[in-house]
Amino acid sequence: MKIIHLSDTHIIDTKQKNLYGIDPSFRLRKALESIQKYHKDASMVVITGDLVDMPSKEAYAVFYDIVKDFSIPVYPIVGNHDKRELFLRYFPKLQFEGFVQYSLETEEFAFLFLDTLVADKPYGNLCQKRLTWLKNKLENYKDKKIYIFMHHHPLKSFLYEMDSDANLKNSDKFWDIIDRYDNILHITYGHLHRITQMQRKNVSLHSTKSTTFQVAFTPDETKEHLTNEEKPAYCIMFLKDTNLLLHHHEFLYEDEKYTGYC
Numbered sequence: 001m002k003i004i005h006l007s008d009t010h011i012i013d014t015k016q017k018n019l020y021g022i023d024p025s026f027r028l029r030k031a032l033e034s035i036q037k038y039h040k041d042a043s044m045v046v047i048t049g050d051l052v053d054m055p056s057k058e059a060y061a062v063f064y065d066i067v068k069d070f071s072i073p074v075y076p077i078v079g080n081h082d083k084r085e086l087f088l089r090y091f092p093k094l095q096f097e098g099f100v101q102y103s104l105e106t107e108e109f110a111f112l113f114l115d116t117l118v119a120d121k122p123y124g125n126l127c128q129k130r131l132t133w134l135k136n137k138l139e140n141y142k143d144k145k146i147y148i149f150m151h152h153h154p155l156k157s158f159l160y161e162m163d164s165d166a167n168l169k170n171s172d173k174f175w176d177i178i179d180r181y182d183n184i185l186h187i188t189y190g191h192l193h194r195i196t197q198m199q200r201k202n203v204s205l206h207s208t209k210s211t212t213f214q215v216a217f218t219p220d221e222t223k224e225h226l227t228n229e230e231k232p233a234y235c236i237m238f239l240k241d242t243n244l245l246l247h248h249h250e251f252l253y254e255d256e257k258y259t260g261y262c
């Protein structure tokens with residue numbers, strides 16, 4: 001099974017010309033073109049939040065317009081830049097009591113999509129309602145291999161600002177639940193605008209780049225949150241039995257091919 005993971009599209013409305021000199025819509029369209037060309041066999045495209053940069057009806061209209069007729073089903077979740085009420089106008093089916101939480105299942109797998117948004121804050125949280133939803137789903141899916149998608153990273157990233165002001169505040173409660181199950185294979189998150197990989201006990205985790213702008217790696221304890229010129233990418237996730245293979249593909253430059261040895 002193949003899943004395409006996109007993140008942090010940060011779409012802007014038509015009045016705003018660009019974001020840090022970048023056209024987010026152009027880049028999202030290019031990513032989808034590339035997916036259409038090379039990954040038509042994918043089962044789904046997941047977008048792990050920060051769908052728009054500044055939440056407005058217009059910005060969500062632009063986002064919806066780009067993804068709505070894509071040939072592969074698109075499953076977005078919300079991040080700290082999103083607004084549930086506006087998002088749900090366009091995706092009303094993806095909700096649980098006003099939150100953007102939903103699940104999908106196949107014979108073999110279950111995919112859980114979490115809402116870690118705290119309105120108007122950079123950090124994330126899972127309230128009791130959302131945690132109970134997660135617990136109930138995991139109880140129901142004990143016979144499936146579980147993949148979880150969420151916006152905020154549930155482990156330390158060593159990106160100072162992302163860990164102090166913009167992390168998942170109650171990750172201990174999240175792990176209290178996750179630790180009770182041995183069929184959770186992998187967690188995919190967004191938010192960091194970088195390729196990262198993590199491992200906690202038997203659960204592996206990853207993020208991919210933003211389709212729009214990237215965040216510089218600043219290992220020193222600076223508070224500055226810097227964007228940089230790194231290329232955008234999406235991630236191709238290959239799932240087979242309990243195995244997972246990830247490829248991060250820089251889609252803007254895919255036609256630049258030449259012969260070489262590795």
Ligand SMILES: [Fe+2]
Binds near residue numbers: 008010081
């Ligand atoms: Fe973001």
Ligand SMILES: [Fe+2]
Binds near residue numbers: 079080151191
């Ligand atoms: Fe974010």
